[in-house]
Amino acid sequence: MESIKKQNKLPTIVGLAILLCVMPFLVKIVVGNQYPLLIMCIILIYIMAVTGLDILFGYSGQISLGHAAFFTVGAYTTGLLNIYFGLPLYLTIPAGAILSALLGALLAYPASKLKFHFLSLATVAFGEITYYFLYTSPGGFTRDYKGINVVGISFLGEDYLRWYFFLLAFVVLILIGKISLINSRVGRAFLAIRENTHAADGMGINVRKHKIIAFTVSAFLTGLAGALYVHLIKYISPETSMQKQSVLFLTMLLFGGTASILGTILGVASIEVLMECIRPLQEYQMLLYGILLLVVIVALPGGLNGGIKNLVSNRRRKKAMKELEIAAQAEAEARKDGDE
Amino acid sequence: MFKILLINGLIIGGIYALIALGYSLIYRASGLMTFAQGDMITLGAYLGLTFFRIMHLPFFISFLLTFICAFLVGVLLERGVIRALLDKNVIPIYIVLATIAVSYIIQNSMQAVFGTTTLRFPQVFGVSTLTIFGITAQTEAYACLLISLALMLMLHLFMTKTIFGIAMHGAAMDPMAAESCGINSSLTTGITWGLAAAIASIAGMLLGPMYGVYSTLGSVIGRKGFAGAVIGGYGHIYGAMIGGIILGLIETFVAGYWTGTYKNLIAYAVLILFLFIKPTGIFNEQAIHDV
Numbered sequence: 001m002e003s004i005k006k007q008n009k010l011p012t013i014v015g016l017a018i019l020l021c022v023m024p025f026l027v028k029i030v031v032g033n034q035y036p037l038l039i040m041c042i043i044l045i046y047i048m049a050v051t052g053l054d055i056l057f058g059y060s061g062q063i064s065l066g067h068a069a070f071f072t073v074g075a076y077t078t079g080l081l082n083i084y085f086g087l088p089l090y091l092t093i094p095a096g097a098i099l100s101a102l103l104g105a106l107l108a109y110p111a112s113k114l115k116f117h118f119l120s121l122a123t124v125a126f127g128e129i130t131y132y133f134l135y136t137s138p139g140g141f142t143r144d145y146k147g148i149n150v151v152g153i154s155f156l157g158e159d160y161l162r163w164y165f166f167l168l169a170f171v172v173l174i175l176i177g178k179i180s181l182i183n184s185r186v187g188r189a190f191l192a193i194r195e196n197t198h199a200a201d202g203m204g205i206n207v208r209k210h211k212i213i214a215f216t217v218s219a220f221l222t223g224l225a226g227a228l229y230v231h232l233i234k235y236i237s238p239e240t241s242m243q244k245q246s247v248l249f250l251t252m253l254l255f256g257g258t259a260s261i262l263g264t265i266l267g268v269a270s271i272e273v274l275m276e277c278i279r280p281l282q283e284y285q286m287l288l289y290g291i292l293l294l295v296v297i298v299a300l301p302g303g304l305n306g307g308i309k310n311l312v313s314n315r316r317r318k319k320a321m322k323e324l325e326i327a328a329q330a331e332a333e334a335r336k337d338g339d340e
Numbered sequence: 341m342f343k344i345l346l347i348n349g350l351i352i353g354g355i356y357a358l359i360a361l362g363y364s365l366i367y368r369a370s371g372l373m374t375f376a377q378g379d380m381i382t383l384g385a386y387l388g389l390t391f392f393r394i395m396h397l398p399f400f401i402s403f404l405l406t407f408i409c410a411f412l413v414g415v416l417l418e419r420g421v422i423r424a425l426l427d428k429n430v431i432p433i434y435i436v437l438a439t440i441a442v443s444y445i446i447q448n449s450m451q452a453v454f455g456t457t458t459l460r461f462p463q464v465f466g467v468s469t470l471t472i473f474g475i476t477a478q479t480e481a482y483a484c485l486l487i488s489l490a491l492m493l494m495l496h497l498f499m500t501k502t503i504f505g506i507a508m509h510g511a512a513m514d515p516m517a518a519e520s521c522g523i524n525s526s527l528t529t530g531i532t533w534g535l536a537a538a539i540a541s542i543a544g545m546l547l548g549p550m551y552g553v554y555s556t557l558g559s560v561i562g563r564k565g566f567a568g569a570v571i572g573g574y575g576h577i578y579g580a581m582i583g584g585i586i587l588g589l590i591e592t593f594v595a596g597y598w599t600g601t602y603k604n605l606i607a608y609a610v611l612i613l614f615l616f617i618k619p620t621g622i623f624n625e626q627a628i629h630d631v
Contacts, residue, residue, distance in 0.1 A: 057433075063433055063436075065436075110616040111615075111616070114615060114616075114619060116432065117367075117373050117574070118570075118574070118615050118619050120373065120433075120436065121373075121566055121570065121611065121615060122611075122612055122615045122616070124563065124566070124608075125566075125567075125608040125609075125611045125612040125615070126612065128563065128604075128605075128608045129605055129608045129609060129612070132602060132604050132605040132608075133605070136601045136602065243563075247437070247440055250433075250437065251437070254433070254434065254437060283448075283451065283452060284448070284452060286444055286447070286448045287444070287445060287448035287449055287451075287452060289444060290441045290442070290443075290444030290445035290447075290448060291441075291445055293437070293438075293440075293441035293444070294421065294438060294441040294442065294445065297425070297430075297434050297437055297438045297441065298421065298424055298425060298428075298438070
């Protein structure tokens with residue numbers, strides 16, 4: 001039996017890289033205006049945000065139904081720091097991510113001892129509290145329901161092509177960071193906690209500490225995504241912290257497949273493209289989204305990534321079976337010839 | 341002032357109690373969380389409106405029809421969606437997400453059918469306001485209080501005095517033991533979901549005359565209702581009732597005496613407080629299906 005060939009991933013990666021770099025130019029030429037590029041930029045930002053959620057849920061098994069709160073807090077922090085104190089963006093954007101991370105750590109401390117259902121309720125409550133706090137802030141410092149208008153990044157300006165590569169760099173760095181985190185001791189601790197918290201505890205893993213780390217890193221990434229988002233769109237309102245957005249993030253994560261790099265990318269890209277496709281239907285957009293969501297959940301529980309993995313493994317299995325059959329037949333023939 | 345706040349607190353508390361009841365019933369029977377309850381309220385309000393205003397049926401008949409229709413929707417949800425997902429052995433979060441999807445579907449289909457303007461319930465009773473114990477309030481508000489209390493009482497009697505109710509209770513406590521006693525636990529689970537939906541729809545029909553009917557009527561109240569369930573102990577039926585009333589009272593009194601701007605925030609603050617400090621609630625309900 002020949003040994004299983006080791007998969008050579010390099011050509012795939014190179015091919016993907018070339019595709020990613022060439023795609024925006026093609027899109028711009030084919031479509032003519034910048035709108036699809038904007039969508040691609042938003043996809044990149046959501047990939048960052050959902051990667052954060054993946055670290056929390058996909059790898060550590062902690063459900064968060066209020067993640068949009070971190071996204072919005074990151075956005076508001078950078079916007080308000082810029083508006084009120086005139087701080088430059090290269091300070092406010094990290095500040096947004098850091099404040100979001102601190103909030104995550106703060107939430108994680110008591111939340112890390114909650115079990116599944118209760119944790120999800122706590123995150124829902126957290127998301128709602130954030131929403132109402134932003135909506136009717138003390139002294140109106142968040143400009144309440146009106147939202148805030150912020151400046152864009154000056155050297156990127158209005159050129160979404162530049163934004164695309166700027167964000168692509170971020171996404172690549174974050175994904176590399178994610179891979180190294182997963183392969184590190186901390187990452188393995190996450191997986192252990194996800195599979196069986198008690199066993200992990202028994203193996204000497206400080207469960208609480210790692211849960212807090214997961215929350216903090218997750219909040220940092222999602223907050224960073226939010227901070228970049230607000231400077232791309234140049235506007236943020238409390239609505240972005242509503243449950244709808246949190247559910248969208250979770251949908252993207254689950255649709256693509258949890259605990260995987262490709263899954264996050266596929267999930268975000270497909271859901272966002274889908275949303276754009278049904279956007280012209282205006283009032284039926286959310287209805288279709290709900291129906292689609294339900295259909296996908298019932299029909300494809302592993303997400304796209306799970307579906308693809310199944311497909312690939314099925315084909316490989318069939319190929320191996322066929323080879324076995326051919327080999328067995330050849331042997332039978334040889335034996336018959338030998339007998340004669 | 342105190343008396344007005346007390347009555348209002350009890351009224352909204354009654355509504356929260358009904359919602360929380362649904363959550364605890366479902367959790368007890370299936371060990372699952374659902375985000376669709378809030379939209380069962382909305383559904384109930386719209387159904388009630390259809391029967392009462394558009395089809396001009398008498399109020400009591402509309403009431404019963406709404407109850408029955410919502411019950412069927414609940415059973416359909418359990419059989420069609422929840423059961424299908426449970427059979428596939430998916431991770432529990434998918435089921436929660438599925439209920440969220442159902443909630444979106446209900447919300448937006450109501451919006452598609454009825455539009456986005458707030459519809460008015462025609463006056464149900466002859467007199468528009470009543471004065472009891474020196475407190476004047478809408479007649480519908482008093483009716484709401486009365487009906488929610490009556491509903492809780494009927495549910496209590498159903499669960500403890502009727503054979504079927506006891507069977508449901510048993511199936512919820514231990515499905516395998518119940519099955520070996522001859523109880524069809526799959527049937528009782530379906531009926532539990534139906535019951536929860538029907539109760540929520542009644543809450544919707546009670547809210548409709550007070551607040552008008554719009555597509556997001558139930559969603560905020562539905563989410564806040566979680567707090568009521570957690571306060572009493574998530575999964576504890578009577579705890580849910582009491583927790584809901586307590587939540588209503590806390591919300592109204594804090595809004596009345598301290599600040600009205602953060603009224604909606606109060607419920608979530610209470611929820612998070614209880615989750616962090618005493619997740620098992622007042623009645624020390626240990627979570628039945630633990631991860």
